[in-house]
Amino acid sequence: MNVYRAETIEAVRAALQPRRHQTRIGFVPTMGALHAGHARLIETARRECGCVVVSIFVNPLQFDRADDLARYPRTLDEDLALCDALGVDVAFVPAAGEIYPVEPECTVDIGRLGEHLCGRGRPGHFRGVATVVLKLFAIVGPDTAYFGEKDAQQLAIVRRLVADFNLPISIAGVPTVREPDGLALSSRNRRLDACGRRQAVSLYAALQHARASIARGATDPHTIAAEAAAVIPGGENLRLEYLELVDPNTMQPVPRVDGPVLAAGALWVGDTRLIDNVMCDPARAGG
Numbered sequence: 001m002n003v004y005r006a007e008t009i010e011a012v013r014a015a016l017q018p019r020r021h022q023t024r025i026g027f028v029p030t031m032g033a034l035h036a037g038h039a040r041l042i043e044t045a046r047r048e049c050g051c052v053v054v055s056i057f058v059n060p061l062q063f064d065r066a067d068d069l070a071r072y073p074r075t076l077d078e079d080l081a082l083c084d085a086l087g088v089d090v091a092f093v094p095a096a097g098e099i100y101p102v103e104p105e106c107t108v109d110i111g112r113l114g115e116h117l118c119g120r121g122r123p124g125h126f127r128g129v130a131t132v133v134l135k136l137f138a139i140v141g142p143d144t145a146y147f148g149e150k151d152a153q154q155l156a157i158v159r160r161l162v163a164d165f166n167l168p169i170s171i172a173g174v175p176t177v178r179e180p181d182g183l184a185l186s187s188r189n190r191r192l193d194a195c196g197r198r199q200a201v202s203l204y205a206a207l208q209h210a211r212a213s214i215a216r217g218a219t220d221p222h223t224i225a226a227e228a229a230a231v232i233p234g235g236e237n238l239r240l241e242y243l244e245l246v247d248p249n250t251m252q253p254v255p256r257v258d259g260p261v262l263a264a265g266a267l268w269v270g271d272t273r274l275i276d277n278v279m280c281d282p283a284r285a286g287g
């Protein structure tokens with residue numbers, strides 16, 4: 001394998017030191033169980049940067065449920081092989097104790113950005129995300145960091161983190177990679193059985209319904225969201241946690257759709273929680 005596996009902060013800094021200021025350092029933070037969505041981020045970084053760093057770290061601080069953390073898929077050998085195949089220079093694979101030798105006293109307050117969508121149902125989640133992202137940025141010191149639009153609230157928070165703390169890092173958003181039927185790729189999809197997999201696509205179908213309503217001129221967010229939610233079939237295996245229309249930057253609900261909005265949802269399929277979102281633009285014919 002050509003990819004260099006760094007397990008300590010010291011090792012990753014030492015590996016990057018000779019490359020710093022010689023070439024662009026591109027950084028892709030992940031929690032592993034890599035799939036084609038992560039690959040798209042890595043490929044984009046590979047095209048744009050002379051040195052590519054991928055972190056694989058299941059961040060305990062962002063899990064609100066211990067069982068979800070315990071059950072999060074871990075496929076390190078395959079992940080490293082994929083990084084190698086995609087030409088990643090450095091894979092940063094720290095143990096939890098390397099990142100959190102002690103419980104952090106200082107964490108990032110993400111303000112109102114966490115009031116809605118996933119922030120409402122997962123208290124402390126985005127504080128954990130923003131804190132680990134800030135730590136990883138301080139460890140890696142990238143020129144550009146790559147994040148998926150699939151996690152739109154996370155992307156909006158990272159953009160504000162960089163702006164509000166004047167971090168000299170540019171943030172690149174990468175479009176969501178989907179299965180042929182529209183299901184957004186996610187590490188959690190591996191937990192779905194055949195029936196759950198068939199049901200899971202209904203979240204995307206509901207979001208597309210909202211998008212189509214907006215393209216046809218609908219403006220009342222509550223009606224649009226309610227009609228979209230009705231696309232999800234009833235049944236005890238499926239539970240819609242939320243489907244909301246929010247401002248794409250502030251992540252606040254819009255009182256009326258009169259510009260681009262993000263339609264975002266979270267769907268429980270059995271005990272697996274899936275999220276997705278689509279941008280909706282009333283000015284664009286056909287959505």
Ligand code: AMP
Binds near residue numbers: 031032037146148176
């Ligand atoms: P995760 O490992 O789930 O924390 O994701 C790591 C990065 O990959 C995040 O920036 C995600 O938004 C991104 N990502 C996850 N799934 C996809 C996907 N289907 N398409 C594009 N990016 C994705």
